[in-house]
Amino acid sequence: YVGMKGKLYHNISYNIRASYMSEDNKAMFVNNGVYQNLLTNQVYQYGNSFGVTYDTVNTFNAYGELNLNFSDDVTIDLSGEFNSYSPKNGPVFNLPETKLAAKLKVDFTDQWFGGLDMYFVGQRNDMGYVNDGSGFLERKQIKVNSFADLNLNLGFKATDKWTIFAKGNNLFNQSY
Numbered sequence: 001y002v003g004m005k006g007k008l009y010h011n012i013s014y015n016i017r018a019s020y021m022s023e024d025n026k027a028m029f030v031n032n033g034v035y036q037n038l039l040t041n042q043v044y045q046y047g048n049s050f051g052v053t054y055d056t057v058n059t060f061n062a063y064g065e066l067n068l069n070f071s072d073d074v075t076i077d078l079s080g081e082f083n084s085y086s087p088k089n090g091p092v093f094n095l096p097e098t099k100l101a102a103k104l105k106v107d108f109t110d111q112w113f114g115g116l117d118m119y120f121v122g123q124r125n126d127m128g129y130v131n132d133g134s135g136f137l138e139r140k141q142i143k144v145n146s147f148a149d150l151n152l153n154l155g156f157k158a159t160d161k162w163t164i165f166a167k168g169n170n171l172f173n174q175s176y
Helices: none
Strands: 001-009 014-032 049-070 074-086 098-109 110-123 124-131 137-144 145-157 163-168
Touching: 014 124
Parallel strands: none
Antiparallel strands: 001 014, 014 049, 049 074, 074 098, 098 110, 110 145, 124 137, 145 163
């Protein structure tokens, strides 16, 4: 693990780091398969639950963050992360290579405030069912699409003890 953080200017700070990690028995979530007999009363057997698989995984991670403070009223935080995985026995599951984030916080007045959070998570591997061409479903490794998530909030500080707010989450309406 090596890193560096500091200020580029009085209102601009940064944080960068890189690491290399070797983990024995790293736990990774994998989508459970559909139980062959669909006449079961166990809801987790309908393919909507996760199991855990373990592997020895070497990971290189690079992370960068930039924080901008424009007076006390506006802050912007930008960050990005890249991971390179080297598993011993098979693919890594549900671990993205890329993550990006952007956050904006604004105090419009002493009472009104708002914010925006945006996240991006890159493509991942998982197990799923693919039609093998003969009408049967075959359990195979699949790619899970990347997604972006946009969240907004607006609030009003009525008193020191009361705040009224509204939040909108997943405004891109993406299924992840």
